[in-house]
Amino acid sequence: MNQPAKRRRLALSPSRVGDYRQCPLLYRFRTIDRLPEPSTVAQVKGTLVHAVLEELHGLPRDERTYPAAVKMIKPHWAAMTAKDPELSELVPDEDYMDFLVEARRLVKGYFLMENPSGFDAExxxxxxxxxxxxxxxxxxxxxxxxxxxxxxxxxxxxxxxxxxxxxxxxxxxxxxxxxxxxxxxxxxxxxxxxxxxxxxxxxxxxxxxxxxxxxxxxKDLARTWEAIGDNARTGNFAPKTSKLCGWCSFQKICPAFGGTPPEYPGVPPEFA
Incomplete structure (x- = not known):
């Protein structure tokens, strides 16, 4: 029988701090409730390009070329879709070539900014x-x-x-x-x-x-962590509306838009 995944302790990262500053309720949904969210084309394209550049810097210096990097794009995308078949629905066949062209353009942008064969990453x-x-x-x-x-x-x-x-x-x-x-x-x-x-x-x-x-x-991180702790102990993560709400996948369950959040799962052990 598969054992349930071990819960990762709460910690601050740039993304989580950004979530909390944007909207405390968004932080709760993502970090405490851990509600699933659909991926976006921009996100998976970024993941793909990051994977290509990581592999590129693992090659010997003389092999770190633009053509070599371009050849990595399709295999990495194939690996990503094999791991998460829903990505194929996010980038359907009719959009596939445009997606690859844009990924290639981003990789080209990298080579226009620096020569990876001139140094070794730590x-x-x-x-x-x-x-x-x-x-x-x-x-x-x-x-x-x-x-x-x-x-x-x-x-x-x-x-x-x-x-x-x-x-x-x-x-x-x-x-x-x-x-x-x-x-x-x-x-x-x-x-x-x-x-x-x-x-x-x-x-x-x-x-x-x-x-x-x-x-x-x-010091700023300490203030943010303390504020999160106060919210976590009361369960009161207030929504904060802004122009960014239009891109939020949790709008249907947000009280600022007439929705009802799920029941609060309880105080995380980090703040109990």
Missing amino acids: SCEKFVDTTLPNGVPVRGFIDRVDVAPGGQVRVVDYKTGKKPIPRFAGQAMFQMRFYALVWWRLFDHIPEQLRLMYLKVHDDMVLSPTPAELNYVE
Whole structure:
């Protein structure tokens, strides 16, 4: 008999912090209720391109070419659809070629931004999981970490969507500072550079974090974790409406739109 999947402890990641700030009820549905959500074409396209770039950096330097990367797209998509057949319905036959062309365009965007044969990544899709000194559990995946011969660290994140205009870039910058903070607490070294690569537009955002910035992020995470704990103990995760509600898959069960949420599953053990 198959054993039930072990429950993963709650922790903060850039996505979960973003959910809570956008709408506490969204955070509850995704993290505490763990309600299923349909995938989107944009999400699976991003997953596909990330998988291709991860494999690319695992090849010997002289094999990290654009044609080699393009040849990886179809096999990775086949593996994804074999694992989740519903993806084939998300990208039906009539849309398949356009989907592949767009994925290829994103991979091309990567090669227009850097030459992967000129360096070796320290790691790709690196899982980080720790508890900050203030008691806040954090985790996530870093797309790529580069370490220069002199020991300088660069944290890289690939973006397959549009590059936000400066006044809407806060979440992207927070994500990178989040990972810089986690790296600092894990390895006692602040990354010298944080780089977000927007493959669609062949442009990037580069940050050089300071101790003051990362200390602020750490305190901000403590405030967020405390607020989540207060909500978790009462079960009161209030909806927060915005323009983003139009893209929310939980609108039918959201009280802000006349819906009824499922019964609260109870206080998570992290906050009991």
